[in-house]
Amino acid sequence: MFMTTIKDKIISNFDSFSKNEKNIATFIIENYDTISHYNGNDIALKSGTSKATLVRFSQKIGYKGFIELKREINDEQLSSIRHSPYETFLSTPGKDFLFNNLINDINSFEKRLSLSKVKTIVEYIASASTVYLIGFGTDSIAMKYLYNYLPICGINCVYTDDQGVSLREKILPMTEKDLVIMSNFSDMEDDDYMVARYAKKVGAKFVSMTNSDIVGKSVEADVYIITRETAETFYNSPILSILLCNIILSELRHTYPDKIESELKKYNDAINFMKNKL
Template sequence: MSYIKKIQDCYPELTKSERKMADYILTNRSEVSNKTMNDITAEISVGDATVIRFCKKIGYSGFSDLKIEIAKEDFSKRYEYQSEEMYYDKIFQDSITVLNETYQLIDSNDLKQTIQYIAQAENISIFGVGSSGQIGVSFEKMLLRVGLRGKAYNDAHFQSQVASIMSTSDVVVAMSLSGRTKDIIDSVRLAKQNGAKIIVLSNTTISPLSKLADVLLQTPVNEFINGESIEGKIAQLSICETIVRGYELEHKADVLEIREKITRSIMDKQVE
């Protein structure tokens, strides 16, 4: 039985406060999986105990259990293909959609500020774990192509150590679609305390990580149950490419020479 049917069946037995929770989920179910219990209790003015009682009344062990059920149902509907032979139409259409949505979210002023920060930085440190950590490594290589020496750190302990010795001349680029990865938040908070500028790539403006940002570059992808999605990678990489190209436009003469040097350095590695 779907969570919606469970809520509807139990609705007459819910208290006034529990009905506020039910109404919120039925109205905002596409957003629930990207929010914490604290987010929701603050929005609808109910206590944690109300949320827990509500979840148990409709058959779930707690809020996390309900969030997973909501995300599962949304994921299943999203990937219902009209024809199994043409399933790849959906994959490519989703990729096109996420590029358009990422484009719509770009703020030119935030982008200019980001380029200014990385151009002036003595050290550029890129923090990410999991899939975001892999994108961070790609970003490091993209920066090198235009003469910027960034360093990607995927290990949480190493991130913390690097953050502890940062100063006002440093920049952190923190990547986390959810914005709720504890290790990243801890390291970024430490870097910020030491005066480093913080650039965040995340899909939400209300997460703990986003609130630490000097500049937030927003992506449209929520990976709560769809981890390692191609859409998430496309969104992050397109923003990384936009940053690099923006820097290149502002430093065109210098960058062209650097690109030539790097290209020549790897030509001998290729087989004729």
């Protein structure tokens, strides 16, 4: 059995926080393992609050201020109280729990999902000169999925899971006529922010699939949709992200039937031709 952590304490007191304090709590929870990288100014900025609110938040859970709270989290992690990947593996729930949890997540996702946001994304896709599909690590799975289907709908796409110089070279041609769809969850890297900043600089639309309001706001996405699953596992599950991709593809086909159907027919004819020639 694991000892109670500061993260547990924050979660258990979540409902008692003010709106701004909840923003801070959400940021700390979602960046718990890397919170030592942030100072008070960083957290206030990224959570859209102030240092005074951060101090009040820290005091509400029993600390004089954020410095003491951060030090306690660091000590906790150094003492190996934080779950290791192996411990998380051992505590990953079985299939019955996962099925029930996933059904609840899907029902919750359906209630939260804004159809107007989906329609906006579809409009962005249909009108874009090029759609850039970007994700790193397991965040790339949903982007690769879209890349399998958008081109056969006649949508010009660039897919990349590259980082560093290769990523910069891929997005260099981006213009105000383009769209970026990016899967970027809480544990973000410099390249996530770089893509968002560059899209804003050139005037391209930016859509984020994420697990956090804070991330969506911090990258200044034109539209963001949260696809967070609640089960704690040692793997990152892309099921809700793939579900969102299916909804986008379906809405695209129904909104622009003439364009999409003709492109799908062209693709189908080409496949049949190649099969017959083999």
